[in-house]
Amino acid sequence: MSEVVSNPPGRVAEIWRPIRKILREPLGALGLFLVLLVIFGAVFADFLTSYDPTRINPRARFQGPGAEHLLGTDQLGRDLFARVLHGGRIALYVALVSTAVSLAIGIVLGLIAGYGPRWLDNLMILLFDAMKSFPTVMLALALVTLMGPSLTAVMVVVILVTVPGYARIIRTQTIALKSSEYVTAAQSMGASSARILRVHILPNVIGPLVILASMDIPVVIGIEAGMSFLGLGVRPPTPSWGSILNDGFTGIRDSAWIAIAGGVPIIITTLGFTFLGETLRDVFDPRLKGR
Amino acid sequence: MTTLAINNLNVTFSTEAGPLHALKNVTFDIPENRIVGIVGESGCGKSTLINAILGLLADNGTVDDGSILFEGADELTTLSASRMRDLRGPRISTVFQDPMGALNPVISVGRQMINIQYRSDLSKEEKTQRAIDMLELVRIPDARAALGRYPHQFSGGMKQRIAIAMALMMEPALLIADEPTTALDATLEVTTIELLKDLQQEIGCSVMFISHHLGVIAELCDDVVVMYAGEVVERGTTRQIFQNPRHPYTARLLECDPARQSERTRHLPTIPGEIPDLRARPPGCIFANRCHRVQPACTAPPPDAVIVDGHIARCFVANEPTEVGGIA
Amino acid sequence: MLTYFVKRLGLAAVIVSVAMFLLFCMIYLIPGDPASVALGPRATEEMRAALREKMGLNQPVILQFWNFYVGAWTGDLGEEVLSGRPVMTVVLEQLPFTLALIAGGITWSVALGIPLGCWAAVSRGSTADRIVGILSVAVIAVPSFVIAIYALLIFAVQLRWLPAIGAGEPGNLGDQLTHLILPSLAVGLGWVGYIARMVRASMLEVLEASHIRTARAFGLPDRMITYRYALSIAILPTVTLLGVGIGQMLSSAVFAEIVFARPGVGKLVYDAILTRNFPVVTGTVLVTTVLFVLLNLVADLIIGALDPRVRSSF
Numbered sequence: 001m002s003e004v005v006s007n008p009p010g011r012v013a014e015i016w017r018p019i020r021k022i023l024r025e026p027l028g029a030l031g032l033f034l035v036l037l038v039i040f041g042a043v044f045a046d047f048l049t050s051y052d053p054t055r056i057n058p059r060a061r062f063q064g065p066g067a068e069h070l071l072g073t074d075q076l077g078r079d080l081f082a083r084v085l086h087g088g089r090i091a092l093y094v095a096l097v098s099t100a101v102s103l104a105i106g107i108v109l110g111l112i113a114g115y116g117p118r119w120l121d122n123l124m125i126l127l128f129d130a131m132k133s134f135p136t137v138m139l140a141l142a143l144v145t146l147m148g149p150s151l152t153a154v155m156v157v158v159i160l161v162t163v164p165g166y167a168r169i170i171r172t173q174t175i176a177l178k179s180s181e182y183v184t185a186a187q188s189m190g191a192s193s194a195r196i197l198r199v200h201i202l203p204n205v206i207g208p209l210v211i212l213a214s215m216d217i218p219v220v221i222g223i224e225a226g227m228s229f230l231g232l233g234v235r236p237p238t239p240s241w242g243s244i245l246n247d248g249f250t251g252i253r254d255s256a257w258i259a260i261a262g263g264v265p266i267i268i269t270t271l272g273f274t275f276l277g278e279t280l281r282d283v284f285d286p287r288l289k290g291r
Numbered sequence: 292m293t294t295l296a297i298n299n300l301n302v303t304f305s306t307e308a309g310p311l312h313a314l315k316n317v318t319f320d321i322p323e324n325r326i327v328g329i330v331g332e333s334g335c336g337k338s339t340l341i342n343a344i345l346g347l348l349a350d351n352g353t354v355d356d357g358s359i360l361f362e363g364a365d366e367l368t369t370l371s372a373s374r375m376r377d378l379r380g381p382r383i384s385t386v387f388q389d390p391m392g393a394l395n396p397v398i399s400v401g402r403q404m405i406n407i408q409y410r411s412d413l414s415k416e417e418k419t420q421r422a423i424d425m426l427e428l429v430r431i432p433d434a435r436a437a438l439g440r441y442p443h444q445f446s447g448g449m450k451q452r453i454a455i456a457m458a459l460m461m462e463p464a465l466l467i468a469d470e471p472t473t474a475l476d477a478t479l480e481v482t483t484i485e486l487l488k489d490l491q492q493e494i495g496c497s498v499m500f501i502s503h504h505l506g507v508i509a510e511l512c513d514d515v516v517v518m519y520a521g522e523v524v525e526r527g528t529t530r531q532i533f534q535n536p537r538h539p540y541t542a543r544l545l546e547c548d549p550a551r552q553s554e555r556t557r558h559l560p561t562i563p564g565e566i567p568d569l570r571a572r573p574p575g576c577i578f579a580n581r582c583h584r585v586q587p588a589c590t591a592p593p594p595d596a597v598i599v600d601g602h603i604a605r606c607f608v609a610n611e612p613t614e615v616g617g618i619a
Numbered sequence: 620m621l622t623y624f625v626k627r628l629g630l631a632a633v634i635v636s637v638a639m640f641l642l643f644c645m646i647y648l649i650p651g652d653p654a655s656v657a658l659g660p661r662a663t664e665e666m667r668a669a670l671r672e673k674m675g676l677n678q679p680v681i682l683q684f685w686n687f688y689v690g691a692w693t694g695d696l697g698e699e700v701l702s703g704r705p706v707m708t709v710v711l712e713q714l715p716f717t718l719a720l721i722a723g724g725i726t727w728s729v730a731l732g733i734p735l736g737c738w739a740a741v742s743r744g745s746t747a748d749r750i751v752g753i754l755s756v757a758v759i760a761v762p763s764f765v766i767a768i769y770a771l772l773i774f775a776v777q778l779r780w781l782p783a784i785g786a787g788e789p790g791n792l793g794d795q796l797t798h799l800i801l802p803s804l805a806v807g808l809g810w811v812g813y814i815a816r817m818v819r820a821s822m823l824e825v826l827e828a829s830h831i832r833t834a835r836a837f838g839l840p841d842r843m844i845t846y847r848y849a850l851s852i853a854i855l856p857t858v859t860l861l862g863v864g865i866g867q868m869l870s871s872a873v874f875a876e877i878v879f880a881r882p883g884v885g886k887l888v889y890d891a892i893l894t895r896n897f898p899v900v901t902g903t904v905l906v907t908t909v910l911f912v913l914l915n916l917v918a919d920l921i922i923g924a925l926d927p928r929v930r931s932s933f
Contacts, residue, residue: 126633135870135911137870137871137885138904142900142901143645146645221762229764230874230877245765245768249878252771252772253776270760274760278756379837380837385836387829395830395834395852396928397928399927409843443928
């Protein structure tokens with residue numbers, strides 16, 4: 001307790017306190033390290049390698065890992081290290097954008113379901129349940145058939161898959177808060193529904209949701225990689241971990257390093273985000289345990 | 292012979308806020324064939340006492356000092372886990388307070404009754420017959436069919452009777468009954484008490500009967516042990532305790548007994564004040580902060596004063612006349 | 620019991636209906652129409668118009684949905700674009716392979732997950748508990764297709780312990796089972812983690828219950844208390860979890876079938892996408908959705924069979 005008191009109050013302390021809590025857990029520290037590693041690689045991709053991830057070099061095909069090509073080259077002679085770093089950009093881009101959009105949609109739908117009339121709530125719950133009854137990959141495959149393979153299709157799938165979960169959580173919390181004293185008080189003072197939702201309910205429901213969303217990031221990264229693996233995500237020659245893995249899978253008997261270059265980043269990223277998310281949840285919201 | 296002799300027992304739990312001294316210098320006997328009542332408010336250490344006897348103290352609890360001698364032969368505080376397990380059930384059995392939760396919900400009553408006979412050499416049919424006999428003894432109608440049913444299919448009173456049947460099935464030397472009637476309504480309470488008394492005489496075991504219901508204790512028990520904050524403050528025969536209470540706490544407890552008041556309530560009205568924090572026991576008398584007869588001397592540990600042989604009160608003024616006369 | 624079952628079946632039917640509606644909306648709203656998808660970019664306008672006519676795409680939306688809906692319930696999912704075979708027949712041909720894969724996945728996850736979770740709960744706080752905890756989180760986190768590829772790489776390509784592709788010789792059960800080991804591990808490994816965590820948590824809860832204290836007070840052996848008295852209650856939530864998990868296992872099965880070149884609905888859909896065989900795609904999505912909802916129902920019924928409290932409330 002005393003160390004908290006001795007901290008000078010201010011912005012720096014506010015930011016450091018949670019980070020220190022995470023670092024105290026070995027798994028949290030490992031998770032944070034892996035996540036930072038992946039972000040670093042994606043952000044500074046252009047500085048970390050001079051190779052162009054899409055440049056084909058017929059004379060350097062199927063080269064194993066070595067000094068010249070750190071992780072080797074693929075069947076078109078493209079440098080795998082460069083492709084892995086740039087693939088990280090795609091993965092993080094999809095994860096962040098689609099999670100943000102999902103959260104926004106989920107919050108709005110959840111608030112409507114929780115705060116709105118009963119029939120609307122029932123209808124939306126039914127829709128969420130029906131949405132969740134599609135096996136994810138089947139849904140993805142159906143959508144991609146119609147839309148054609150693209151990053152947008154991947155993000156639409158992610159949004160469709162994750163929104164019902166977020167909306168349900170927001171709805172449950174909204175219903176619990178709706179009958180709380182301070183919301184009743186605000187209502188009796190004539191506050192509008194929009195204002196009550198914005199000022200009284202939203203700030204209270206958003207914390208656990210952000211933690212859960214952070215725990216969904218590995219799932220999202222898995223969906224992107226999986227769809228790209230099937231050739232239904234990013235279009236070639238754009239690098240994605242999933243498409244690298246597919247290149248590696250095609251030549252798995254002779255050039256296993258390609259599959260390793262594509263898969264290990266997926267493992268590192270999903271483990272990193274999961275360890276970090278679990279620690280975040282345990283540290284900040286133990287009630288969510290077991291979800 | 293004494294079935295259970297507890298001598299100077301001390302139990303401590305290590306907690307985050309420091310050691311918690313849950314039982315302090317507890318001494319009393321359970322003689323053969325007698326029913327001994329343990330009385331006290333919640334938090335007086337009754338559960339810890341049971342767990343210490345059964346060797347089921349939580350991981351953070353330890354017996355620091357003292358002994359629990361069972362049938363003059365087994366020292367329960369140092370007994371090996373497997374020997375202790377052999378005693379639990381056949382020699383020392385227990386009926387717990389909560390009849391709703393005391394039986395396993397997904398195993399049939401018959402299966403549970405057969406399982407607890409797992410040490411016996413009897414055949415499956417004999418074990419089943421034994422279970423039926425016991426259920427009939429506790430007046431469960433249609434006992435054979437009852438074996439195939441699950442706990443949730445019985446009423447609370449029936450469940451408690453099944454629990455008693457299970458506890459007595461192995462003909463133990465000691466039955467620990469932890470508030471077995473508290474969760475039942477008044478009529479059921481009376482019949483259950485009578486049943487317990489009949490069975491005790493039939494089987495010939497000793498009973499440690501824990502209750503905060505003084506009427507039940509007076510009705511059922513031969514001896515009474517009054518506990519407060521992990522200490523035995525007074526013990527004696529039922530007659531001695533009820534007619535001539537010498538510890539101020541016992542006196543207060545009896546005064547507050549709803550049976551003596553016009554309006555009958557099922558719970559003890561509380562004595563003003565609270566049980567002190569057991570992590571920081573006062574050096575002197577544990578009851579001093581709530582005692583109406585507190586004296587300067589009470590800041591020192593009080594002696595176990597002998598009033599007559601077998602009637603003992605842990606108090607400085609135990610042998611001085613009280614202004615509260617005991618009228619049973 | 621019967622009313623409960625009918626009620627659950629009714630609810631399942633409503634969910635499936637709504638799912639059909641959503642699927643139809645998606646097909647209708649998303650740019651690109653099934654006819655042009657099927658024919659590819661080089662088709663002439665007349666060809667497209669003819670196919671649209673044949674597929675009923677020129678009818679009013681409501682009527683289209685009605686035909687789709689009634690057709691689906693009566694088992695008519697349309698016809699394959701090229702061969703003209705009923706989609707239902709094609710899907711049902713492939714379904715047993717996928718079901719076998721999922722059953723294998725469940726076997727792996729139950730056979731490993733329950734003992735691990737139990738062990739972790741009993742040795743709570745120990746190193747073993749912590750290792751099981753970390754491994755559980757890890758196998759949950761890593762996508763199943765990555766596990767599938769690496770399982771293929773390690774056990775089939777490098778070590779050559781197990782076959783890499785196909786479902787095994789028809790009629791040869793032993794061969795089929797050996798071919799099932801790796802793909803079903805890929806499908807089930809993540810669920811080992813889920814189940815271990817779930818069993819650990821519910822075991823810890825059950826071990827605190829007063830009937831466990833009673834069992835201890837009767838001197839029952841620890842083994843009997845852990846496995847018969849506590850575990851029989853603690854596995855109940857696992858069954859519900861598995862019911863929900865079947866949806867995810869279906870997804871994993873798609874990847875496992877593609878990676879291990881096994882027949883099954885996943886492979887079917889994948890090939891259908893590559894050949895733009897749109898009715899097969901929607902048909903399979905519908906069948907797997909119904910399957911998922913039904914298996915959830917089965918999980919509930921199993922709970923009823925295992926838990927006498929639930930059984931008598933039916």
